[in-house]
Amino acid sequence: MVEFQHVKPGKGAAFVRCKVKSFINGKVVEKTIHAGDKFEIPNMDHKTM
Numbered sequence: 001m002v003e004f005q006h007v008k009p010g011k012g013a014a015f016v017r018c019k020v021k022s023f024i025n026g027k028v029v030e031k032t033i034h035a036g037d038k039f040e041i042p043n044m045d046h047k048t049m
Contacts, residue, residue: 002028
């Protein structure tokens with residue numbers, strides 16, 4: 001997560017607008033998250049270095 005902003009509009013429900021940086025290619029993508037949105041758990045491998 002690079003940046004986030006909690007938005008409370010005059011009408012409607014509140015939401016979070018965030019910028020997320022990809023681990024794979026480094027691109028920054030802007031996403032909007034509403035209450036009740038669900039996420040998949042990422043598949044991550046742990047390696048000792």
